[in-house]
Structures are given as C-alpha cells and as structure tokens.
Amino acid sequence: MMDVGRHPRVELMTFSEVETVSGFVGNFHVTVRKKARYVDPTECTSCEECSKVCPVAVPDEYQQGFSSRKAIYIPFPQAVPSAFILDMDNCLGNNPIACGKCSDVCEKKCIDYDDQDELVNIEVGVIIAATGMDVYDPTEYDEYGYTRFDNVITSMEFERLICAGGPTGGNFMRPSDQERPKRIGFIQCVGSRSRDGRGNPYCSNICCMNTVKDTLLLCDHYPDTESSVFYMDIRAFGKGFEDMYMRSKEEGVKYIRGIPGEVVEDPKTGNLILTVENTTTGKLEQHELEMLVLSQGVIPRKDNDTIKKLLTLSSTSDGFIMESHPKLKPVDAPTKGIFIAGCVESPKDVKESVTQASAAAARASILLNAGKTKVEAITSQVNAELCNFCGICATVCPYNAILAPDRKAKKPPTIIQAACAGCGACAAECATDAITMRHFTDDQILAQIDAILSHKPHEHLITFACNWCSYAGGDNAGTSRLQYPTTSRLIRTMCSGRVDEKFVIRAFKMGAPMVLVSGCHFADCHYISAVHWTQKRMDRIWTKMEKLGIRPERLQLEWISAAEGQKFAKVMRDLEETVKQVTMEEIEHSMKVMAEEEIRMAEKKAKARPKPVAEVAV
Amino acid sequence: MAAKEFTFRCLKCGHEYQGMYDAKNVTERSCPKCRSNSIRRLPAGKAAKK
C-alpha cells in the first residue's frame, strides 16, 4: 500500500467512497466522496501529540476491540497516508461542550473541526472492483458460547492477540485472566459448509490453512502449547499447503475429525469443556481447553449490493460478485470495462488474490493501451421512425447501455454500442418493434418458427434456449449421451430475455402444441438481470393465453444451466408426455385465436407508432 | 413499491402456494413440490381457482 501511495502515476483516495458511476467502457464518469478527515494529511507529521491529550477512548476496531483508541487516531500502523484522522462521531470538539485539546497541542495547526466532505469527479476508462469481504459472525452458533465465554474467540481475534503489533504487544494471553493459555482448541468450518440454515453452504477456502498457520505459530512461539483442531476435513490444496499441514502434525498438533456439539465453561478456571464425537474412533470425547478459537468463514461484504448497483454487476447465489465466465473470463465482469479481483468474487487467500489482481490489471491495461474496443456484432439498433419514445428499452437494459428517449424533443433512444452486450431484452419489450437486434432479428426468428412448424406442427415442441445456459445444457445432455425424445426443436437466442411475446404467438398460430422458454438460472444470467424480464413477460403471456381460452400450461418455462444436462433431458422427457395430452381441438383453437391476436397486435403497434410527418400535415 | 403477497401456480403439477412478489426485485421461482420453474403468478383475486 505504501508503494501504491508513493507511485507517481497512482492517485490513492483512502477514506473515500464511490457515490455514482455512469458511462461505459473507456468513458466512465465516477463521483467519489472524499470524507472529511478533519486533519490535513499533507501537514500532519503523525507526531501523536494530539492523541496523547485526547480525553476520549473508544474500542479499537482494528484490534478487534481488545484495546482502545482515541477519537483522533491512525486507523492502523500501515495506513496511507500516514496521518491522523478525527472520528467526529466520538469527538467532543464539535459537541456543545467543546474540547479542542488536540487542536491546542497541534504545532502544525492542521486540525480543522469544520472540514467538509468533498465530491470529486473523475473520468476513467476501466474500473477494477477489489472491495474485499467480511468475516462471519459466529454468534448464532450458540453451542460454542462465543458471546457467553470470554475465552472463546474468533480466528480474527486470535490473529490480533498473537501479533507483535497487536493489543498485547505479541504477549499471547487469554481474555479472562490475561494468562497464557497452554491448551488451545480450534473449531473449523464455523459458518461455512453448513446445511442447517445457519452460516453459509459454501467452503470459505482459507480457514483450514489459516488454522494450520496459527498452530505452527503457536508451536514456534510457545513450544509447550498443546493445540487441537476439530475439523470435517482439512482442505490443503495449494502449493506447499500439504507440507505445511504435515509439518503441523509432526509438531504434535492433534487433528480430531469431528465438529463439537457443545462447549461449557468451568466458572472457577475459565477453562472450556468441549464435547465432540471423534468420527475416526466413533467415540464421544471431552477436551478441557484453556482457549477455543472459532475458525470463522468468509462472507460477501454487507455493501456488495451497493457495488452491484453502481457497476451494474450481478452476484452468484452465495452473494459474491459474478464473473463474466468462470473459466474463460474469470476477472472480467459482465459489464464491459469492469474487472474484479480478490474476495469480492469469492473467498480466496493472498496468493490467489494477487494472481487475480495482476490478471485484472493486465486485462485493464490491454483495453487502455488499445484505446479502442471491439463491440459485439449482435448489438441492438433503433429505428427512429418507429419509436414512440416510451423509454421501456432504457428501463429494461441491464447494462444502462440505452440513453432514454426525449418525448418532447422527439429524440429516440440512443444505444451505446460499446456498452450493449446483446441480450435483446430491449427488442423483446419494445411496444412498436422499433428496436432490432442484429443477427437475431424478429424476421429471422419468426422464419425459424415458420420453417419448423411447416410440417407436422402438432408433433413439435418449440423450445427457445438461451445461448449460454440452456442451449449449452442441451449440448451437455448430448455429450453425456443422455437419452431424450426428439419432439423438441430448438431455437437459440442469446438470452431468454430476447424471447418476444410475438414468437410465442406465432408458434401457437402455426400449430405448435406446446412452447418451452428456457434460460439461465437467475444467479447465472450472463446478461445481469435480463432473465428477470423473461419471467415478467411469461406472466403477461400466461394471462393473455388464459383470456384467449388457451391453457397456460401449454407454455412452459425452465431455467437450465450449462451443467444441467440431466435436467435438460428430464424436461424434454416430461414435456414429451405433456405434448401428447394436447388435443387436436386445442391446437386448432389456438391456431385460430393466435392468428387473430397476431393481427390485433400488429394493428395496435401501428397505432402506437408516431404518424409520418406528411400524414400529420394533412 | 413494497413486496406484496400473491398466489403462485405451478403449470406442471398444479400446486398452488402463497409467496411474495416485488416487481423491483424479481426472484427465481421453483415449485416446492415438483421443482418446475413454470410458476405463474396469478393476477390478484384469481387465487385458488380449483
């Protein structure tokens, strides 16, 4: 961080928050709130005279509350810039009873109680999100007594207690009596790999090796310490990790396979009695420990939703930010010009974070050096003559790639080609068909429907499959040699959000017994939130079908991921049966009413479009 | 607009259940009985048509 702070071409804005981000790749406009520090960092020499006289003491967040800090303080020893900061929430200086002691002793006179936040506008070409993670709070695991027993601590708290720069100056001691504990237990997977509704189902990746490292630290600093690790399984998969794990075992650390069910405290000694079923021996064991460390998991930052909104990103079901492609574009965000690195994407250790950050920096510099970018060949375009300026396209665009139209000025929407990713949701939602998606035009897709249903239509299930997930799921079923009926005819769209109501109407008009729309699961949508519009549209179409006397069951919706070949095959088998239940009378009825509906919709669209100038003049 | 309660109907197995819907925060639907995603949000007042 010091190096970054000193670099002539890096402007480091600490104690600042990004407020807004607009624009697109190569042209992002970012507003940053530089929070008031109340101390001029360019003048402050970190002489500490101010904090010596400050009468306020509050728990030090950096030291996990084991020690206190003053209201004027340096957040942590390596903070950049190395200058004091005033915590105005706790300072007495601005309260009715003014204190002002820090200002009195400051020789450089760099304390300003009236300092204000500053909004800074910057223009950037690319953005890398590396906003990190939070740690899991183990309070809900009441059986471990984290909130009840002083000597039950988290791995973060252990880190501070054993650190030379920690609250005890590296003198390792337990909280209850400030004595050095000699029997220490570690419980793994606290809040990770949990299926009981508490914590999270995923593996937090770093906790096993963090505990192995902690046990080695104890062996090194205090050879008379007995350490026991209670675990499900130790995941030591990185380079050199297995050696480290073996070394810990050779040093005498006991690894006991089993997650404790209960921890009680001996009130006289403050020691902890832990009961665990050792699954290797099948016996119930009790261990008396002087300190217990809960190896807490890693969770997404609480403000990840804000980051998602600012940068138009999406997250996976675990709450971490989703990458553009898990294998081929692991540091690219789905929004062009935005990259991700570190624990914002998933839990990872330092080495992996550095690797990812280096990759993100390289990906970013490729774009910056080129000074230009290739746009997708499948972007949308607006036919200004057909637009009625309703602005729905700008609302549905997950990438904010459409500048809304101006009805008064009769200005149609503008599609920023560099930002458009080609999901086609705008084209599907446009009420006047004023938006065309290149290479996936209405005419092209309608022609496919017509061709498929030109022969024995009542035998064919029309399936719209999104390029990234459902179509790939079909591929997966094929390469896995899974058997499924041949009733279905697939029409590929880039996203299920492209499936226009008129495609469904045309399919039924042409005699299809059933239609299936399939796309990515919400968490996997390659177009951020375009899939939300698929679901909303389906609700509308089902209601319309019911009004027209067509069973809504004849239009099915399934979310099938690229890995779900099994699901794809099962859906096809199930629908084969459902197709057989559709009667010829039903098909004839839907052909008739959907033909009428198609005409009605075309008329409605023609009415909604602006009148040609000549016509208005007449 | 806050989330409102609606009736959802599975178009595969016919199962109906109550759930919240927020147009601003659409979530993936899946039938609690048969896991199908063909879940229709019934228009208000159209619930439990059995």
Ligand SMILES: [Zn+2]
């Ligand atoms: Zn069902």
